[in-house]
Amino acid sequence: LARLLSVIEDGSGASAAVARLTYRTTPPYVVGLTGPPGAGKSTLVDQLVSLARQGWPGAPDEPARPVDAIGVLAVDPSSPMSGGAFLADRVRMQRHADDEGVFIRSMATRGHLGGLSRAVPDAVRALGAAGIGLVVIETVGVGQIEVEVAAAADTTIVVVNPGWGDSLQAAKAGLLEVADIFVVNKADRPGASEAATDLSQMLALNPPDGWTPPIVETVGVSGEGIDTLLEEVARHRRYLEDTGSLAARRADRARHELERVVAARLDERFFEVVASARFAEAVQSLAAGTSDPYEMAEQLIARS
């Protein structure tokens, strides 16, 4: 699985590798977790994973049940290669060293926007094919990244800290758009209830259709509030399932993904065409004024 994810991260051979996967009929449930640097996301994810292993609420009317395997994808959009993330991996590996059911992987997205949206769906599919039922995607939320995480996730958790209310209104608007659940982490610090109130007021001013994001206060280092957070994730999942939104979200996501793959394949075809010997011949006849670029383009594309 680790080697497969490396191929996916690298991108070059991903299509062949993924094509060889046998798909599970049920894709994993994907929880996205995003927020500013230093918000305590990694600690929260670790706590969430530990608790979910004991009892992750499944489908509605099912009792809570242990999760066989959980995958964590820590996506670092800022570093071109996973320098810092590597260290974090090793620390976490130790924490979950006795836990064979947790697969943790950091993914670098090579510093370019869109890297996340390219590699993550394949990685989630690979985790699903390996029998993993719950995937947590953790990333630093900075502008567009938040939207990409939300696009890849079934439930998106946005983590803020006490004092966050001092940040820009623009950033707040972006968070409102993507959050299914708000977490005020480090809630033992001064200003936690003010931050929660600030979020409530934002939500009251911009009332969402259907689901109203709950606001959960947590203390990552002690584990306080993690049970509530997990319950809210389960409640959101049930909401999505009951209203048919889960299927709609996933169809939407599949559509975007397939569009991306088609576009990427057509890009490749472009480079195949212009590198071909027939293209060079066509250029000569176009320069001489003896042929038509549109007809030639059709022929070049058809025969490539």
Added chain:
Amino acid sequence: LARLLSVIEDGSGASAAVARLTYRTTPPYVVGLTGPPGAGKSTLVDQLVSLARQGWPGAPDEPARPVDAIGVLAVDPSSPMSGGAFLADRVRMQRHADDEGVFIRSMATRGHLGGLSRAVPDAVRALGAAGIGLVVIETVGVGQIEVEVAAAADTTIVVVNPGWGDSLQAAKAGLLEVADIFVVNKADRPGASEAATDLSQMLALNPPDGWTPPIVETVGVSGEGIDTLLEEVARHRRYLEDTGSLAARRADRARHELERVVAARLDERFFEVVASARFAEAVQSLAAGTSDPYEMAEQLIARS
């Protein structure tokens, strides 16, 4: 010809229209003329066209001979539709009303960069197919536009005025890159010789390989210096022919054009694919986790 150019300008039906053309074996010679607003480009073009009609120097060793037909494409990259350019057309039409051999056309490029590079090669081909041997492309040179004009032209004339030396160094560097001939127009005004000296010094600091752009002083309204300008165009043409650069430039231009047409055709194919019923089915099976996006993309592209 006017209707054909409208189709080309519009873009939507261009490929079919152009494909129906019978090409001349010898493409027209293309002179690009660019410069800042108010530099007197239109007047210069009119004078140049009138003079060229009397005797445009042809191939080397050939005597100067009258040009049967000259085409003028006035490209307006700033206006989405040709409002202002229309008026200019009518003024010019009157000036050349007795001259059946001059075809003047303004082209709007819909305000988007790249519009010029898309429509101009087709328009030049259409003019060539109509028997026009010399095409002058006139446009306001603003940043990237200059480069696009130069890419479409065999000889690029950059027009400046006395006092231009006060403009930005960055703009100068851009002009140096594209100019085959510099014109200091309105040379009867104070500062003309200073502008010419300024250009000479720029050229001395950045000596070009091979061809050194001459600096011609003109007075567009009186026609002064136009004969020298036309001779310099002819001299540059001979230089390109003698050194084999004309063929190389045109091959390069044909390559870029064919690349653009191939890319545009693949873009169209993308939209055909994602609008198809088979795409919608593929999305459903991808969302259900029962199929592979890469294999599906291949099949969708192949059958579209």
